[in-house]
Amino acid sequence: MDREDVILEQVLEAVEARTPVAIHGGASKAFYAQPRSGEPLDLSGHAGIVEYDPGELVVTCRAGTPLAELRQALAEHGQHLPFEPPAFGEKATVGGTVACGFSGPRRPWAGSLRDYLLGVRIINGRGKALRFGGQVMKNVAGYDVSRLMAGSLGTLGAILETSFKVLPKPLRERTLRFEMEQREALGQLAKWSGKPLPLSASCWRDGQLFLRLSGAERETARAAESLGGEAVDEADAFWRELREHEDEFFSSGPLWRLSLPPTAEPIDLDTPCRVEWGGAQRWYVTKANPERIRAAAASAGGHATLFRGDIDDIPRFHPQAKGLQQLQERVREAFDPYGLFNRGLLAPKR
């Protein structure tokens, strides 16, 4: 249902009165949104697929469209969102997914959410409904505001509508399992990633490396044969549990996401971990000193996000260099001069 008029009116009132607003969709990722003040602005009713032509490989839908509904619509035509976004709950909406900018297991090989984002319609902090990008794959007219919305956590504006590039689903997927320690797994992943193999996901945990191959029947069969390992049956559930954090590991304490160069040495935080994305994304459930965690990530060339759970006085996101932080604040002001949207969510002023 198209509720743009209602939403616009609500935002205009907020702008007029300088009232902060807290945007939400299905609230499936509320764990990720730090406490924020403001009148709730519910986008979940602004839903529905606006345009989907499988031959164009482009889908446009309203922000409140359930992610599950979008997935289903694409699947009916043998297509998918290649960045494999996690939903983290049945109520997840497309708008919330874009605002969080999450990508799943396929990310290092297929690209991230922002890579597939072609266009957006937003309401900015002046109460103006604006359209950026579009429904074509190549578009360099004006600054790429669309991709800027990915991961902006709604702090630049209320995302009303998004267009994604979509792709055909792989014809065949196979999963292999190898017994190996983390260091060896990282070395192997680096070696395999440099070869033209149809890799599409990896996960190391508890002395085992899982590897997913995607592509044509014969191609994946041949790659599986050359790689060795043991074939894992019905592996879809395994990758879904990993993507959706259904695996108990993810809810067993404060969850840290370390984004690192894939070749970074194993980081020991005295707890088990899950290593994804060919080594580029590593999950830790640990009560280790946050300063120590961030220092370890930074010295390896990456950053650490407190993904789930809250720790007093510890910001969720890795602190940025001062100049960059200041620029981010100016960018925010360029969209939302009164700082009304999701105040304090992304870059808390201290």
Next chain:
Amino acid sequence: MSTVSKSQLLEELAQAVPREILIDSEEALHPFECDGLSVYRQLPLLAALPENTRQVREILRCCRRLGVPVVTRGAGTGLSGGALPFAGGLLLVLTRLNRILELDAAARTVRVEPGVRNLAVSEAAAPHGLYYAPDPSSQIACSIGGNVAENSGGVHCLKYGLTVHNVLEVRLLTIDGEELVLGGPALDAPGYDLLALINGSEGMLGVITEVLLRLLPIPETAQVVLAGFARIEDAAEAVGGIIGAGIVPAGLEMMDRLSVEAVESFIAPGYPRDAEAVLLCELDGGQAEVEEQMQAVNEVLSAHGATSLRVSQSEAERLGLWAGRKNAFPAVGRIMPDYYCMDGTIPRRELPRVLREISVLSKQHGLRIANVFHAGDGNLHPLILYDANAPGELETAERVGAEILSLCVKAGGTVTGEHGVGMEKIDSMCEQFEDGELEQFHALKAAFDPDGLLNPGKAVPTLHRCAELGAMHVHGNRLPFPDLPRF
């Protein structure tokens, strides 16, 4: 903006950087008066060719202090006048920052300075079985800094993405000379995705001094099929058919009869001269996958009425078939003294209709138009043929160009797919964006460059300019380019 004189700027800069890197004589400045779009020419006050980042910083600080505009230029191959100098400003030429700093084969990344040529990256990566995917047609000459500034594409971006998809980190100097690191070797940096924003920002937000690029494994094999069609509509529909069949080709290019005739007379790649249109469809990947998909592609092409099919049987034959496409622009350049290359993108399903309307425009205005383009992603490159020495022909060509872009916007597309807005398409931007959107662009620019010193007058038109154009547009229903000042 400044009223600094040439001698004053020279004096100030010479205190900050070596005198030898500064160019002030008119004679020596001439090679820099235009980029790849040579109909626009302008001499800058001065040009500077820094040899390291420290010098770039000093130059920026000096210009910022004096309020002197700065236009950054790489290899100067851009096609939209994005590197056109500013009359009272400095031209910052980064071609001497051309070192490949570090290639990490295990991490599949390479760190380069902005003046490194696109092709040089793939050449350096080749011994490791790796390559850099974006391959704009000017890849022998164009440089990475310019590729990032324009978010360059190429024939393989349907499958491998644009520059924005293949850049991990950009080091940027602001107009204040402050260094910002956007992105990094770790994915998905915290905060706003300013890395994405910098790609395609046309030198308006900062000066790129270093780029970390993602490298990919060289595919095991690649094969191309050349298909001829009796009707251009059939070829256009075959494009949708291939994509609809679940195949993502590495490249999917189309050429019309006029372009085919031009390349056949030029290098004779063996394209069917009797065809109204030809498609080149390249598949790459593992041997088995390419074989499977090639069979499927051939079935789709035949089903859409292909009159001839030729599948490359060797690497030499594959390159031979591509040579026609890659030489299309110079080949067209041989049949007429000048051509004007457009760059709109439309949804693929609109291809048949928009191509028909382009041919109507061609007949109406009496200028031949050759169509050579990236059909897979709907990125049109109509080449409008004209003779700059014939009175009024350039103006007519520009008018036809603007009307083609207008067609693209109305078809749900964009005025530029990969060449950028620059100076050239500044007026067409008024058609694609509303005032509020343009205002948002200006606000974003001001967050980086509050005084508007970087590349002034490019990429995003002022609201005032659009308002004037709009008023005239209603009266004449034509864009009266020659009557308007260029700013």
